[in-house]
Amino acid sequence: DYLEAQIKHLRLLRNEKYDLVYGNTHLGAFCSLLGKFLTRIPLIFDMHGGLVEEFLLSNKISLNPLFFVKFALFKLVDFMDLQFSDRIICVSKKMIEYLHTRKNIPFEKMAYVTNGVDLKFFKPMSDEIVEQKRVELCLEDKFVFGYIGYFQKWQGVENFIEAARRINDKKLHFLIVGGERKLKENGITFIPKIPRSQTPLYYSICDVLVLPRPSHPATEIAAPTKFAEYTAMGKPILATDVGDAANFVREYKCGIVVKNNSIENLVKGIIE
Numbered sequence: 454d455y456l457e458a459q460i461k462h463l464r465l466l467r468n469e470k471y472d473l474v475y476g477n478t479h480l481g482a483f484c485s486l487l488g489k490f491l492t493r494i495p496l497i498f499d500m501h502g503g504l505v506e507e508f509l510l511s512n513k514i515s516l517n518p519l520f521f522v523k524f525a526l527f528k529l530v531d532f533m534d535l536q537f538s539d540r541i542i543c544v545s546k547k548m549i550e551y552l553h554t555r556k557n558i559p560f561e562k563m564a565y566v567t568n569g570v571d572l573k574f575f576k577p578m579s580d581e582i583v584e585q586k587r588v589e590l591c592l593e594d595k596f597v598f599g600y601i602g603y604f605q606k607w608q609g610v611e612n613f614i615e616a617a618r619r620i621n622d623k624k625l626h627f628l629i630v631g632g633e634r635k636l637k638e639n640g641i642t643f644i645p646k647i648p649r650s651q652t653p654l655y656y657s658i659c660d661v662l663v664l665p666r667p668s669h670p671a672t673e674i675a676a677p678t679k680f681a682e683y684t685a686m687g688k689p690i691l692a693t694d695v696g697d698a699a700n701f702v703r704e705y706k707c708g709i710v711v712k713n714n715s716i717e718n719l720v721k722g723i724i725e
Contacts, residue, residue, distance in 0.1 A: 458484055466492050473497055473539075479504040482534040489537065498538035500548065505531050506671035511606050542566045544676035545697040551674045567697070568678045575685035578657040586658050590642060595626035598691065598723060599659030601652060602631050602679055607672050609665035609693065609714040616719035617641050625723070630655050656686045664692040665714045672696060691722050 466474070466488045473495045476482025482498040489496045505527045512520065535541065535556060541563045543549045549565060552558040577583075587593045598617070604610050610629070617627035620640060627641045636643040647655065656662065662683040666672045672695050680698040683690050690708030692699050702708045711722035 455484070459487060462488050463491065466494060475499065476534070476538065479530050479534050482538055483530045486533055486537055489539075495539040496537070497540045497542060498534050499542040500534070501544055502675045503531075503548075503551075503671050506669070506674065507607065510667075510669050510671040540564060544568055545674055547696055548674040548676075551670065568676050568681050570678065570681045570685050572685055575653055575656070575682050577687055578654055582654065583657045586654060590628075590658070592626055592628070592642075592658065594624075596624055596661075597626050597628055597659045598661045598663055599628040599655065600630065600663045600665070601628075601647075601655050604631060607666060607669065607675070609667045612667075612714050612716050613663055613665040613719055614641070616716045616723060619716065619720055620723060628655070628659060652682070653686065656682065656688065659688060661708075662686070662688045662690055664690060664698060665719060666693050666695045667714045668693070668695050691719075693718075 462485065465471075471494055474485045474488060474497070476485045476496055476498045478499065478501050482496065485496050488494065505524070508524065508527050512523075514520070535552065535558055539562075541552070541558065543552065543563050543565055544567050546565060549560070549563050552563060553560055584593070587595075587597075600610060600613060602608060602610075614627075614629060617629075617640060618638075620627075623640075625640065628644070629641060630644040631646055632643050633645060634643065635645055644655070664677065664680055664683070666677070674696070676697055680690070680692075680701070684701075684707065690702055692702050692708060692710050693714045694710050694712055695714075699710045702710050709722050709725055711718040
C-alpha cells in the first residue's frame with residue numbers, strides 16, 4: 454500500500470503543476486517526503502499531535518524488541534517530518550513551545566492554526582428535542598455530566614468513570630458515550646458508539662461536559678477537537694490543567710479547571 458501510494462503521489466506531481474504539497478499528520482507528511490526531494494515542491498506538515506509522545510503514553514517501556522523497533526520507526530518518521538518539511542502547522546501554542554525547546558524547530562518554521570468545528574452542525578438543540586431525549590434516558594430531573602468520544606489512554610476516561618462511581622448524590626448523573634455496550638449502573642449511563650450526526654443531541658442533554666485528560670507531553674501539545682465542540686455547544690466545561698484548553702477555560706471563564714486527572718481532583722471538580 455505504501456509503495457502504491459508513493460507511485461501515485463509521484464505520478465501526480467509529475468503530471469500536474471502544484472505549488473505545494475499538504476501532508477496531513479505524520480504519516481501523510483512522511484509519504485510526501487520523497488516527492489519533495491525529487492521535485493522540490495514545498496511541503497506543509499499539518500501536525501495534529503506527537504507521534505512519539507502518543508506512542509510512549511499508550512505503551513509502557515519494554516525490553517521487547519518489537520517495542521524498540523516501533524519506537525525507532527516513529528522517532529525516524531517524526532525527525533524526517535520536522536526537519537524536511539518547509540512549514541509546520543501546529544494546533545496549539547504549547548506545541549510550538551515544545552517543538553522549539555525540545556526539538557530545536559525555529560519559530561519561523563511553525564504556524565499556529567488550531568482545530569475548529571462547523572458551527573452550523575455543533576449548536577444547541579431545541580428544548581423540546583432535549584427534553585424528549587432526557588425523558589427517554591430517564592434523566593429529566595438530573596444534573597448531567599457528560600463525556601462523548603473515544604476511550605484512548607490520553608482521554609483519561611477511566612479516571613472520570615471511577616470519580617463518577619464515588620459520587621453519592623442522587624441529583625447528579627453521568628453520561629458516558631462511546632463505549633462498547635449499553636449499561637446502566639448507579640448514577641452512570643453508558644451508551645455505545647453513536648453516529649456522528651447524533652453527537653450534538655447527546656452534548657445538548659448534558660449540563661456539563663468533561664475533558665479529563667492526563668498530564669503528559671502527548672496531551673499537553675495536542676488540541677482536542679472535543680474542546681471546540683464543547684464550547685460550540687455553549688456548555689460549561691470541567692477540564693484538567695492540560696494544554697491550551699485549560700488556559701482557554703480560565704481566560705473565558707467557561708468552566709472549572711482541576712489540577713490533574715486524579716480521581717480525587719475530578720471528584721472535587723464535580724462537586725464544585
